[in-house]
Amino acid sequence: MPNTYASRMGTVHRSFIREILKVTADPSIISFAGGLPNPRMFPVEAMKEAAVSVLGTSGPASLQYSTTEGDPVLREFIAGRYSKTKNLSVTPDDLIVTTGSQQCLDLVGKVFLNKGDKVVIESPGYLGAIQSFSLFEPEFVAVPLESDGPDLQRLEEAFADGAKVFYAVPNFQNPSGLSYSLEKRRAVAKLLDKYGVLFVEDDPYGELRFKGEHLPTVHSLQKKPGILLGSFSKIAAPGFRIGWLVASGERRDKLIIAKQAADLHTSTVTQAVMREYVLNNDVEEHIRHICEVYGSHRDVMVAMIDEYFPDTVETTRPDGGMFLWVTLPKGCSSMELFDKAIERKVAFVPGKPFYTDGGGENTLRLNFSNAEPDRIEEGIKRLAESIREFVR
Amino acid sequence: MPNTYASRMGTVHRSFIREILKVTADPSIISFAGGLPNPRMFPVEAMKEAAVSVLGTSGPASLQYSTTEGDPVLREFIAGRYSKTKNLSVTPDDLIVTTGSQQCLDLVGKVFLNKGDKVVIESPGYLGAIQSFSLFEPEFVAVPLESDGPDLQRLEEAFADGAKVFYAVPNFQNPSGLSYSLEKRRAVAKLLDKYGVLFVEDDPYGELRFKGEHLPTVHSLQKKPGILLGSFSKIAAPGFRIGWLVASGERRDKLIIAKQAADLHTSTVTQAVMREYVLNNDVEEHIRHICEVYGSHRDVMVAMIDEYFPDTVETTRPDGGMFLWVTLPKGCSSMELFDKAIERKVAFVPGKPFYTDGGGENTLRLNFSNAEPDRIEEGIKRLAESIREFVR
Numbered sequence: 001m002p003n004t005y006a007s008r009m010g011t012v013h014r015s016f017i018r019e020i021l022k023v024t025a026d027p028s029i030i031s032f033a034g035g036l037p038n039p040r041m042f043p044v045e046a047m048k049e050a051a052v053s054v055l056g057t058s059g060p061a062s063l064q065y066s067t068t069e070g071d072p073v074l075r076e077f078i079a080g081r082y083s084k085t086k087n088l089s090v091t092p093d094d095l096i097v098t099t100g101s102q103q104c105l106d107l108v109g110k111v112f113l114n115k116g117d118k119v120v121i122e123s124p125g126y127l128g129a130i131q132s133f134s135l136f137e138p139e140f141v142a143v144p145l146e147s148d149g150p151d152l153q154r155l156e157e158a159f160a161d162g163a164k165v166f167y168a169v170p171n172f173q174n175p176s177g178l179s180y181s182l183e184k185r186r187a188v189a190k191l192l193d194k195y196g197v198l199f200v201e202d203d204p205y206g207e208l209r210f211k212g213e214h215l216p217t218v219h220s221l222q223k224k225p226g227i228l229l230g231s232f233s234k235i236a237a238p239g240f241r242i243g244w245l246v247a248s249g250e251r252r253d254k255l256i257i258a259k260q261a262a263d264l265h266t267s268t269v270t271q272a273v274m275r276e277y278v279l280n281n282d283v284e285e286h287i288r289h290i291c292e293v294y295g296s297h298r299d300v301m302v303a304m305i306d307e308y309f310p311d312t313v314e315t316t317r318p319d320g321g322m323f324l325w326v327t328l329p330k331g332c333s334s335m336e337l338f339d340k341a342i343e344r345k346v347a348f349v350p351g352k353p354f355y356t357d358g359g360g361e362n363t364l365r366l367n368f369s370n371a372e373p374d375r376i377e378e379g380i381k382r383l384a385e386s387i388r389e390f391v392r
Numbered sequence: 393m394p395n396t397y398a399s400r401m402g403t404v405h406r407s408f409i410r411e412i413l414k415v416t417a418d419p420s421i422i423s424f425a426g427g428l429p430n431p432r433m434f435p436v437e438a439m440k441e442a443a444v445s446v447l448g449t450s451g452p453a454s455l456q457y458s459t460t461e462g463d464p465v466l467r468e469f470i471a472g473r474y475s476k477t478k479n480l481s482v483t484p485d486d487l488i489v490t491t492g493s494q495q496c497l498d499l500v501g502k503v504f505l506n507k508g509d510k511v512v513i514e515s516p517g518y519l520g521a522i523q524s525f526s527l528f529e530p531e532f533v534a535v536p537l538e539s540d541g542p543d544l545q546r547l548e549e550a551f552a553d554g555a556k557v558f559y560a561v562p563n564f565q566n567p568s569g570l571s572y573s574l575e576k577r578r579a580v581a582k583l584l585d586k587y588g589v590l591f592v593e594d595d596p597y598g599e600l601r602f603k604g605e606h607l608p609t610v611h612s613l614q615k616k617p618g619i620l621l622g623s624f625s626k627i628a629a630p631g632f633r634i635g636w637l638v639a640s641g642e643r644r645d646k647l648i649i650a651k652q653a654a655d656l657h658t659s660t661v662t663q664a665v666m667r668e669y670v671l672n673n674d675v676e677e678h679i680r681h682i683c684e685v686y687g688s689h690r691d692v693m694v695a696m697i698d699e700y701f702p703d704t705v706e707t708t709r710p711d712g713g714m715f716l717w718v719t720l721p722k723g724c725s726s727m728e729l730f731d732k733a734i735e736r737k738v739a740f741v742p743g744k745p746f747y748t749d750g751g752g753e754n755t756l757r758l759n760f761s762n763a764e765p766d767r768i769e770e771g772i773k774r775l776a777e778s779i780r781e782f783v784r
Contacts, residue, residue, distance in 0.1 A: 006506050006528070009646055036457055044451030047661075051443040059436030063629035065428055099491050099633075099655040106654045110527055114398050132653040135502055136398070237455035239660030241491075254401055261524040262498045262654065263491040268631030269439075270659050 008135050016353040017127060020338075024347040030379035032366040033347040035174060035322065038297075041290050042237045043281065050276035054269070062272040068260045070097025070244070071271040077278050078230065078244055085284075088220045094248045096255055099266045101204055101231040101243030103259075105132035105167075108200050108227060110258040111251075112165060113138050120158045120166040122150060124325075124354030124363065126174050126202065129167050138165075142357035145176060147316075149184030152191070159195035166197050170218055171206035172321025175354045175365040179318065182215050189221035199226035204243075207235050207287050209320035210295030219246070227251070232274060234322070235287050240270045294322065297368045300376045308384035310391060322369040325351070327362060329391060334364040337390050346382040400527050408745040409519060412730075416739040422771035424758040425739040427566060427714065430689075433682045434629045435673065442668035446661070454664040460652045462489025462636070463663040469670050470622065470636055477676075480612045486640045488647055491658045493596055493623040493635030495651075497524035497559075500592055500619060502650040503643075504557060505530050512550045512558040514542060516717075516746030516755065518566050518594065521559050530557075534749035537568060539708070541576030544583070551587035558589050562610055563598035564713025567746045567757040571710065574607050581613035591618030596635075599627050599679050601712035602687030611638070619643070624666060626714070627679050632662045686714065689760045692768045700776035702783060714761040717743070719754060721783060726756040729782050738774040 017033070024031040054062050069075070075092035082090040098104050105128065113119065113136035121130065123142035130140070141158045144151045149170070159166070168188075170180040180188065192199045201219050219228040231243040247255055259265070301324060305315050314327040326348075328334060334350040341347060351363030371379060409425070416423040446454050461467070467484035474482040490496050497520065505511065505528035513522065515534035522532070533550045536543045541562070551558070560580075562572040572580065584591045593611050611620040623635040639647055651657070693716060697707050706719040718740075720726060726742040733739060743755030763771060 005646055006502065006504055006509075008506075009503055009649070039452035039456050042452050042455040044447055044455065047455065048444060048447035048451070051447060052440060055436055055440035055443060059440070060431035060434050063434040063436065063439065063631040064431050065625075065630045099659075102653075103655045110398065111401055112398055114400075117398075128653075128656070135650065135653055233457075237661075238457045239455040241655060241657070241659040254397055257401070258527065261494075261520075261527055263495045263633060264520070265633070267491075267633040267659055267662050269629075270662055 008137050017349055020347065020349060023342060029342070029345045029347050030371060030375050030382065031347040032368070032371060032379060033349050034370055035367055036370040037234055037238060037322070038293065038369050041293060043277065043286060046277055046281050047237070047273060050273045050280065053276050054272045058272065062269045064268060066265050066268040066271070068256050068265045070095070070266060071275055074271050074275040074278070075244075077275070086214070086217065086220065088217065090246050094246050094252065096245050096247070096252065096259060097266050097271060098243045098245060098259065099263055100233065100238070100241040101202065101229045101245075102128055102132065103262065104227070104229045104243060104245045105129050106262065107245070107255050107258045108165070109133050109136040111254045112198060117165070118158070118161065118163040120155065120163045120197070121356060122168050122173065123357055124175050124351060124360055125167075125356060126169055127354055129202065130356055133167070140356040142355065145173070145178055147178060149180035150188065152184070152187055155188065156191055159191055159197050163195070163197050165200055166192065167200045167202065169202045169205070171203055171215070172208060172318050172323070174205070174321075175323055175349070175351065176325040177316045177318035177321050177323040178325070179215070179320070180218070185215060185218050185221055189218050192218070192226070193223045196224070200229065201226065202229045204229075204231045204234050205321040208291055208294060208322065210291050210298065212319045235283070235290065236274065236277065240274055242266060242270060242274050291320070294369050297371070297373060297376060298324075300373045301366065301368045301380060304377055304380035308381055310388060312391065313387060322367055324366040324368060326364045326366060328364070328387070330362060332362045332391060334362060337364070337386060340390050341383055341386040344382040344386050346379045346386065348383070400529050409741055412739065412741060415734060421734070421737045421739050422763060422767050422774065423739040424760070424763060424771060425741050426762055427759055428762040429626055429630060429714070430685065430761050433685060435669065435678060438669055438673050439629070439665060442665045442672065445668050446664045450664065454661050456660060458657050458660040458663070460648050460657045462487070462658060463667050466663050466667040466670070467636075469667070474638075478606070478609065478612065480609065482638050486638050486644065488637050488639070488644065488651060489658050489663060490635045490637060490651065491655055492625065492630070492633040493594065493621045493637075494520055494524065495654065496619070496621045496635060496637045497521050498654065499637070499647050499650045500557070501525050501528040503646045504590060509557070510550070510553065510555040512547065512555045512589070513748060514560050514565065515749055516567050516743060516752055517559070517748060518561055519746055521594065522748055525559070532748040534747065537565070537570055539570060541572035542580065544576070544579055547580065548583055551583055551589050555587070555589050557592055558584065559592045559594065561594045561597070563595055563607070564600060564710050564715070566597070566713075567715055567741070567743065568717040569708045569710035569713050569715040570717070571607070571712070572610070577607060577610050577613055581610050584610070584618070585615045588616070592621065593618065594621045596621070596623045596626050597713040600683055600686060600714065602683050602690065604711045627675070627682065628666065628669065632666055634658060634662055634666050683712070686761050689763070689765060689768060690716070692765045693758065693760045693772060696769055696772035700773055702780060704783065705779060714759055716758040716760060718756045718758060720756070720779070722754060724754045724783060726754060729756070729778060732782050733775055733778040736774040736778050738771045738778065740775070
């Protein structure tokens with residue numbers, strides 16, 4: 001028998017962003033392309049202290065195999081934070097620690113998706129989820145994302161048409177930076193309950209709110225909640241690869257089985273270090289500090305855009321997260337703009353790959369967390385020049 | 393649409409061993425059930441130094457996102473060791489660092505297995521692989537494992553019948569402790585090449601050889617090599633969850649795509665700490681020390697078995713690894729013996745779950761790496777009493 005690949009591999013491609021990041025490895029290029037947190041925000045010294053403490057006091061246990069569901073104290077901390085900061089009742093038993101929240105997508109795909117199942121996804125949508133779910137060969141149903149959340153009529157049509165899963169990022173979405181309004185959260189929760197669609201609510205950016213009030217998760221507004229994903233990547237550091245999911249009952253049991261088959265468990269030692277870190281540091285203060293810094297980056301980027309971009313270019317103004325979304329005049333291709341921008345040593349991610357249903361040729365994503373303010377100023381000037389030259 | 397699970401979940405069960413380990417959590421029970429390395433062998437102090445060095449000198453970078461294929465210096469070290477200790481030519485580009493070698497099984501399943509594809513597996517076979525591959529709904533074809541490797545006639549029949557993948561653990565196999573002879577390695581390599589079957593060679597225990605000469609991997613004897621898996625779990629510590637796979641060309645590219653969808657990349661910080669550890673410590677000396685200790689455990693267990701077990705009970709005598717395999721007289725159920733043994737406060741893993749084709753009711757697995765020699769002595773005495781009572 002010839003060694004052919006599985007048919008599921010036919011639909012999955014190496015991430016486009018990954019390819020772009022290769023181009024931007026040149027340090028003379030100012031890159032707004034990556035989705036990277038700012039490394040200045042990583043609590044390096046506190047993590048070093050946590051590592052020394054863990055290896056000094058419980059070294060052998062922290063280097064041994066451990067349970068698939070994850071460190072019980074870390075799960076208790078995560079559950080406690082939900083009730084403290086989100087008024088959401090979650091028990092440690094409802095939690096599974098995962099190898100980044102990316103792994104949650106893989107586990108959800110494995111446990112729930114048969115080939116051809118309908119997965120509703122925002123348009124534009126998170127590329128990592130599209131890539132991960134693709135391996136389970138679902139049918140993607142794209143629902144347009146408006147400035148305050150999904151197009152409700154299109155969402156209901158998709159649900160009525162037999163959707164099994166709805167995957168969304170209601171807070172400061174990647175790539176658009178858009179958030180759902182409270183009204184739309186309520187309406188989405190109601191539709192999910194009405195049609196019995198499983199909601200996979202991804203919330204890596206919810207903590208990064210620079211202004212305004214935190215809004216409740218859709219999960220907390222549902223009568224029959226789905227699966228809620230979270231991550232330490234943006235509030236502590238992504239290099240640990242520690243995320244989690246909230247699910248209960250049989251659903252959680254099935255996800256644990258899939259997790260065990262995937263990697264037995266998430267690293268015992270990174271979990272132990274993260275546990276020491278959260279127990280011995282003021283996590284809330286650290287998150288406030290990140291919000292302050294990212295908020296100032298966002299303000300610089302928005303101010304520069306207001307000053308230098310042509311009026312025909314639209315930009316989202318998120319109150320949090322890490323991304324701005326730019327819409328060029330109709331007929332302009334951001335893929336072509338990309339080549340022009342690289343000539344001027346500035347990079348972004350063209351929007352097209354974020355659309356599973358085509359379209360988005362004239363959109364692009366800008367990251368404001370990673371570059372420092374002076375680089376943001378210079379980079380937006382360069383980008384504005386590229387756009388003016390291109391649009392002309 | 394009702395929220396049913398994916399059909400692939402129907403064939404996968406929570407690991408039986410996991411359930412057994414719950415019973416053995418009672419510290420008064422002497423357990424030979426787990427597959428745990430001995431925590432006394434973990435290089436805790438050296439890992440602490442490595443962590444301090446990494447976080448002190450390259451903290452921000454080691455806490456950031458990183459590449460899917462893994463740390464380049466760590467891959468260089470792994471490749472270098474293959475050529476130094478195994479005379480196997482591997483370049484860093486042929487390697488992907490994975491979240492434990494368990495993840496390799498998931499990636500192989502994703503990239504290669506369509507529903508119904510034939511996967512040849514040793515009988516008894518490694519439970520983690522059976523569990524992981526099951527999610528891709530293959531047809532398992534069990535080939536009996538003899539004392540020197542697989543039954544070659546049955547193996548060729550399976551290959552001729554359209555097998556796509558052969559998964560095996562040729563060194564000190566889990567669960568049996570058996571290894572392939574050099575002759576059988578050559579014969580297996582020839583058959584794989586002849587039928588174009590993809591060989592997935594799992595080698596977590598190969599380094600743990602207490603006596604005799606290291607034998608070449610089947611991978612190195614093939615004209616068209618398959619995929620070779622390795623792990624730091626048994627030679628350093630499993631809590632890091634760092635394994636790797638060797639694959640080249642398009643095959644590696646596809647595995648990287650699957651890895652990216654699974655968890656983006658393995659923890660940057662654990663890879664960095666492992667890198668510092670291997671660069672600044674005598675890994676070969678550490679492995680020799682582990683072999684010395686495990687070898688003495690194995691000798692104690694074998695001596696006690698020789699003294700106390702009835703002659704009608706057969707036991708493998710592996711020159712390495714972590715497991716002995718016990719065969720009770722025909723008609724005896726090791727599942728029933730398990731209950732008797734627990735009454736006497738000693739535990740093992742019944743062999744039946746390791747057989748995908750039924751059978752094995754009278755077999756069981758004993759781990760000798762984790763328990764200390766005095767506990768091994770006492771435990772084998774208790775087990776012998778249980779067996780004598782049971783066989784009578």
